[in-house]
Amino acid sequence: xxxxxxxxxxAFSLSAFSQNTDSLVLRKIFGNAITNYEAYNNLGYLCSxxxxxxxxxxxxxxxxxxxxxxxxGLNCDTVxxxxxKADAWxxxxxxxxxxxTGENYGLSITALGPSGSTPEGGITAEVIEVNGIxxxxxxxxxxxxxxxxxxxRPVNPTFINTFPMYGDAVDQRARGPQAAAEMGxxxxxxxxxxxxxxxxxxxxxxxxxxxRLPAAGIGIVSADRLSNSLKKxxxxxxxxxxxTEELNDITTYNLIAEIKGTEKPDEVILLGGHIDSWxxxxxAHDDGAxxxxxxxxxxxxxxxxxxxxxxxxxxxxxxxxxxxxxxKVYASSIDTLKEKIIFALESDAGGFAPEGFTMRAKKEHFxxxxxxxxxxSPYGITYIRKGGAGVDIYPLKRFxxxxxxxxxxxxxxxxxxxxxxxxxxxxxxxxxxxxTTCITGLVYLVDKNGL
Amino acid sequence: xxxxxxxxxxAFSLSAFSQNTDSLVLRKIFGNAITNYEAYNNLGYLCSxxxxxxxxxxxxxxxxxxxxxxxxGLNCDTVxxxxxKADAWxxxxxxxxxxxTGENYGLSITALGPSGSTPEGGITAEVIEVNGIxxxxxxxxxxxxxxxxxxxRPVNPTFINTFPMYGDAVDQRARGPQAAAEMGxxxxxxxxxxxxxxxxxxxxxxxxxxxRLPAAGIGIVSADRLSNSLKKxxxxxxxxxxxTEELNDITTYNLIAEIKGTEKPDEVILLGGHIDSWxxxxxAHDDGAxxxxxxxxxxxxxxxxxxxxxxxxxxxxxxxxxxxxxxKVYASSIDTLKEKIIFALESDAGGFAPEGFTMRAKKEHFxxxxxxxxxxSPYGITYIRKGGAGVDIYPLKRFxxxxxxxxxxxxxxxxxxxxxxxxxxxxxxxxxxxxTTCITGLVYLVDKNGL
Numbered sequence: 001x002x003x004x005x006x007x008x009x010x011a012f013s014l015s016a017f018s019q020n021t022d023s024l025v026l027r028k029i030f031g032n033a034i035t036n037y038e039a040y041n042n043l044g045y046l047c048s049x050x051x052x053x054x055x056x057x058x059x060x061x062x063x064x065x066x067x068x069x070x071x072x073g074l075n076c077d078t079v080x081x082x083x084x085k086a087d088a089w090x091x092x093x094x095x096x097x098x099x100x101t102g103e104n105y106g107l108s109i110t111a112l113g114p115s116g117s118t119p120e121g122g123i124t125a126e127v128i129e130v131n132g133i134x135x136x137x138x139x140x141x142x143x144x145x146x147x148x149x150x151x152x153r154p155v156n157p158t159f160i161n162t163f164p165m166y167g168d169a170v171d172q173r174a175r176g177p178q179a180a181a182e183m184g185x186x187x188x189x190x191x192x193x194x195x196x197x198x199x200x201x202x203x204x205x206x207x208x209x210x211x212r213l214p215a216a217g218i219g220i221v222s223a224d225r226l227s228n229s230l231k232k233x234x235x236x237x238x239x240x241x242x243x244t245e246e247l248n249d250i251t252t253y254n255l256i257a258e259i260k261g262t263e264k265p266d267e268v269i270l271l272g273g274h275i276d277s278w279x280x281x282x283x284a285h286d287d288g289a290x291x292x293x294x295x296x297x298x299x300x301x302x303x304x305x306x307x308x309x310x311x312x313x314x315x316x317x318x319x320x321x322x323x324x325x326x327x328k329v330y331a332s333s334i335d336t337l338k339e340k341i342i343f344a345l346e347s348d349a350g351g352f353a354p355e356g357f358t359m360r361a362k363k364e365h366f367x368x369x370x371x372x373x374x375x376x377s378p379y380g381i382t383y384i385r386k387g388g389a390g391v392d393i394y395p396l397k398r399f400x401x402x403x404x405x406x407x408x409x410x411x412x413x414x415x416x417x418x419x420x421x422x423x424x425x426x427x428x429x430x431x432x433x434x435x436t437t438c439i440t441g442l443v444y445l446v447d448k449n450g451l
Numbered sequence: 452x453x454x455x456x457x458x459x460x461x462a463f464s465l466s467a468f469s470q471n472t473d474s475l476v477l478r479k480i481f482g483n484a485i486t487n488y489e490a491y492n493n494l495g496y497l498c499s500x501x502x503x504x505x506x507x508x509x510x511x512x513x514x515x516x517x518x519x520x521x522x523x524g525l526n527c528d529t530v531x532x533x534x535x536k537a538d539a540w541x542x543x544x545x546x547x548x549x550x551x552t553g554e555n556y557g558l559s560i561t562a563l564g565p566s567g568s569t570p571e572g573g574i575t576a577e578v579i580e581v582n583g584i585x586x587x588x589x590x591x592x593x594x595x596x597x598x599x600x601x602x603x604r605p606v607n608p609t610f611i612n613t614f615p616m617y618g619d620a621v622d623q624r625a626r627g628p629q630a631a632a633e634m635g636x637x638x639x640x641x642x643x644x645x646x647x648x649x650x651x652x653x654x655x656x657x658x659x660x661x662x663r664l665p666a667a668g669i670g671i672v673s674a675d676r677l678s679n680s681l682k683k684x685x686x687x688x689x690x691x692x693x694x695t696e697e698l699n700d701i702t703t704y705n706l707i708a709e710i711k712g713t714e715k716p717d718e719v720i721l722l723g724g725h726i727d728s729w730x731x732x733x734x735a736h737d738d739g740a741x742x743x744x745x746x747x748x749x750x751x752x753x754x755x756x757x758x759x760x761x762x763x764x765x766x767x768x769x770x771x772x773x774x775x776x777x778x779k780v781y782a783s784s785i786d787t788l789k790e791k792i793i794f795a796l797e798s799d800a801g802g803f804a805p806e807g808f809t810m811r812a813k814k815e816h817f818x819x820x821x822x823x824x825x826x827x828s829p830y831g832i833t834y835i836r837k838g839g840a841g842v843d844i845y846p847l848k849r850f851x852x853x854x855x856x857x858x859x860x861x862x863x864x865x866x867x868x869x870x871x872x873x874x875x876x877x878x879x880x881x882x883x884x885x886x887t888t889c890i891t892g893l894v895y896l897v898d899k900n901g902l
Contacts, residue, residue, distance in 0.1 A: 030609065030611070031609045034608050034609055035608055035609065157485050157486055157881075158481065158482045158485055158486065160481070160829055160830060160885070162881070195880075195881060196880075353804065353860045353862055378611055379611060382833050409804045409860060409882075411804055411879055411881040411882045411885065412879050412881075412882070415879070428862055428863050428866070429646075429647075430608075430613070430646060430862040430863075431860075431862045431863070434611070434862065
């Protein structure tokens, strides 16, 4: 009697499941994500064992190998490394010291990528402080020549979302050092683009051409201290030592894994994040979180036996930070293989509490995908709206497919971004796995309904 | 010419301001909150200098005095301490050790409030593990008598919001020890009600009557370890030492500050949080955050010269944690003074990113207040809905006024709650001040429109 009852119960629950009542499937996905620690443990591994995994580094390869082994253990239909060659850049060391008549102290700095090296013995030069590129450009060349340009415009904290705040602030890091080089400066220091008033220096990309200027990010506390010292002694000097290398034509990889669709295996739903991180960062939120979340989608589909109709493909992109080589190589390979990607999603805005999805998509795709929002709202998705898609899937825009970026609570992200603060202890397990739930849920709905 | 221009500009901006376009006023409130560190610094003070400020402790008085001085510096119209007497409870020490044939190790515990003390020399007794109160009640008295009852039912992590999860889990802490006492147990250990798998023990209230049983919360790691050891040796013993004191009729205070209304000073808008924290907790999110946020409303009204029509009153309630004496005393004083409170708001759900407001209110009040949601949505308020109001304003329900609780992202709260983890470093400045913005904004709208 008891056995029959169990049989009926099982039959009923299987049948309920095969009807795919979306909200119940999403609840099952959440129940699995919030009780499974594999994504979290994978992130712990990446942060502890492969920090600073910039393209070209040993740790970037170690991270790929770890994740490849993990995905193979999930019994994916395909797991492979997509090999390619690219130029890379390596940071060896950065240090700076203020030398003034009255005082003498160290400054907390870290090279920007791809800063040049200072000559043997370093550079010792006067400092000219500017409040951004415009102020620099209004100066006379002779006032800049031979000096270290110190870009010290603070971020404007009155943006509600910190991503536009970053966008508003980042120009002096992205283009300041080259502008300084063109006016004869010998080096550049750039106030860290961050929301935290600590002294952790933040790195990031800067556009340098020709002979690369030595350029570094400087911690907020050091920047304020240097600025105050300059008020007292405008002839003070900073001694700067930066040691970096250009690496040519190194071999590196994207990591790709997929589970084939049962009905339309040729239609590919792509999702991923980037495996690399800046040399100074454990890369917890940027973008270890996005990588382990999107890999966890594969695990959840397998473990819950969700039987995707279409092929679900995970890509761990190499080199988002330095030259976006992985995403370009990946997009080209789609051309070559004549594959049909129907949808691409990236998680690269931090593993914090989910907020929404932004999307670059045709009207009909946008209407369909944004229609899924009510089903995802219990897990924190308050909007699905037009907006930026991620850097790594951006090259796929030529295929005219929806490009979707997962968005999370932005308040803490730029405290950590591109700095040593971006460590595993800043990640909350439940926030991470609520995010995994939202991403898996959206992938489930896209797979079920097609586009 | 320049002066005239400045005069015209000022005149224009004053006139725009006096028209009180709500969304612009809210933007000004945000701009002020996100660039002012007084609330954050106050919280830093409370956590660093007055941790463990349980009612009856020196630190609880030190915290009140600090905050009183701060509010006096804001030039409030009234700042005073509301004195009253209450019974309190004091924790001196808690420790536990497992003694088995094969092993011998310390357990991470902390007394629950108001646990009794163990006798001189402690208690050494066998342990009986139960999966909640129901399992205990099905046992025979002789199997429980003389033993330490170990309540080890884990929290169910599959709630999306962690407050209902806590509500679902807390019964064994709140009523388990007394149930154990009634069956002849000599002490109780209760698995910490937390979302974090660490070994920080979490305290909290437990209802004990008669001769108070020694009762303690036990860290998750220790609980799992003890459970595993019990599987190997069901006769193992735990040695428990708890030293606590009952304090009778101590003198304590609520702290009250207000700024008078310009048009209807008799109508009072009340807001606050609780100044006390458990003995083992710095009380950052519970509830230092709520206190400094609601005090910051006063600062912002003064600093932006918002000219409230109605009186805005801040209350730092004493003793939310142990016996809610402050809130009861406060509500009684409203009766005595025949004051007209029209609205009460509490912030006691953590200083994380804002999510919404829940409310206990009459239909017409609910409709009006929930109508403010679109104006607050840019700052993170995704809902204003019916639901629980806070513990401290709950006694005001007899006045039939709207009771509102500020709600934040709940994922991290029970990692910290009632434990040593509830420290200042867990608070993000921007999240805290987005919260302050939402609270100030709602108070502004209630004041402007009345109820």
